[in-house]
Amino acid sequence: MTTSTRRNVLRGTALGSIALAAALAGCSKKEEAAPAAPSTSAAAAPASAASGPLKVAFVYIGPVGDHGWSFAHDNGRKALEKELGAQVQTTAVEKVPESADAERVFRDLAAQGNTLIFGTSFGYMEPMVKAAADNKGVHFEHATGYKTADNLRTYDSRTYEGAYMAGVVAGGMTKSNVIGVVGSVPIPEVIRNIDSYTLGAQSVNPKVKVRVVWVNEWFNPPKETEGAQSLIDGGADVLLQNTDSSAVLQTAEKNGKYAFGWDSDMSAIGPKAHLASAAINWAPYYVKAAKEAIDGTWKTGKSWWGVKEGAIDLVSISDKVPADLKARVDQVKAGLKDGSFSIWKGPIKDNTGKEVLKDGQVADDAFLGGIKFFVAGVDAPVPGAK
């Protein structure tokens, strides 16, 4: 009895290690060196005592080919190489799971002499905190996180500003006055995007209702398709998604409805359905961070960049969108740029009728970071809410 049990356990372990080995082998690695530098450059990185280009590493959660989140980060990496040329040398590791493996990857990258390391997923927070504690000479940058240290800082994009502008377009384009969102995971960031989309739509069309389905995953194309199909079957004619693939846009295309690109410009994917893309542009931040690391002015902190800093934009607006609606989007964009317009300004009520922002009150970043309610107009309960 005992032997057979032990054998089963051993077999289980063997299978586990096969799976693990294969998973590790799946993490592909890509290294791209900038063209050889003329070593006359006096601005050698003081962070690493040796001269030569600043070694910058990026860690991605998904494949670069997801055409969404990781793709946008990789575009930022490429723009950094283009902008700073021989001053930087970048490495990217993709498909790193949010597990203990991540810490190993960060430690590895530090050991390989990278002195600026970007971790681009929320779940890398603890691994990065640990890796940063043991590699004081390395600057760590964590996207979407909230924990910092002397050599670990956070950065994020105000994606909700993109969602608001998409909402303006959706509100103007809907004929059924029902628009939908395929949500990934009900965390404040995503709820804030759905709310902002709703506020944008209501700003041009007070009758609009927003419906939401949750996939409970960031990346699952068939499920995203099924969720989008349910929204369309329920009468929604303009869709937004806060997931990582282009499946929702494809589904809208197939059904003759409208949708948006998210994170990256997806205009090529569903030419008929595509209204615009809320595209993140990480390049300005990556260039700034690399410059700071090179000239030794890098300091810890938290950055949350939006339209103002060029970190998010509504791009590739379709010709199907009428000129007055486009003008409205431009107006919002200009207002966000010069600070004369705030999306989250009272009076705002949640969808149970409770006032969350008083008349004239503008939400601060702490308020925005903890949004766990849907605004009035969203026809759905927040999952898990009482």
Place this chain on the structure above:
Amino acid sequence: METYALLLAATLNAGTVLAIAGLGLLVNERAGVVNLGAEGMMLVAAIAGFATAVHTGSDWLAFGAGAVAGAVMAAAFGLLVIWLNTNQYATGLALSLFGNGFSAFVGIGYVQEHLATRPHFAVPLLGDLPFVGPALFRQHPMVYLAVVLAVALTWFLYRSRAGLVLRAVGESPESAQALGYPVRRIRLLAVVCGGALCGVAGAYLSVIYTPLWVEDMVSGKGWIALALTTFATWRPMRVLLGAYLFGGVTMLQFHLQAEGVALSSQLLTMLPYLATIGVLVLISRNPAWIRANMPASLGKPFFPGG
């Protein structure tokens, strides 16, 4: 009323991928071979089908390419487990992981490709009927082919001589060999057929259902199809019904969410798996039930003359 018709239509569509893959896996499991590589075969078939559709513009050629891709992978698996007697579970897992990586590798260039506008289908006259028209008769032909396949497979397994032989091989390969049947070749044929059908399912997913290619896009449908064969106690019509049930639960939970009903979507999502465990518990309780429902040599290696 209209939304319920659409919900039914979406359920049939969602069930089709699972039904075709599940019926394929049923063929090889009836011959006594478990192939856990379904997910990997479907992924490789999905990229093969998608690439074919991009280059030729023909969806039917794409299904063919998917079938070939699935069959080739299944043949490799068959040679390993049937002739070299490697462990079926470990080999199947390896095949699945290989398919995942391989499809991602060959698919890199296709991530940004998109297919021409997907055609709409409707059965003449019937498609115009109220309620049943949008619910049943505006589907891709593959949806109806899945039903035909389930009926044909039932006939094959229980009414034809070849089906009897296939079942005999799955129940007792020793007896089948004693009667003079080439057990290994029959098993290989069953595995290849299973792979081909998984391939068609994978191609349907990337060409019709979610018309795009991204890495890992099958996202677990292969594993659900594997659970489905057990849930259906290895009967074709039950596989079909189970596929609609599994597909229906997914669509229902999205439908309820879209309607704003406060019901835990996570709870509904796990129901099919709970049901599968329930069926396993039921049929494993006494030997008569196991005998009546499960191919007796399932997962066991066969040594001719040994």
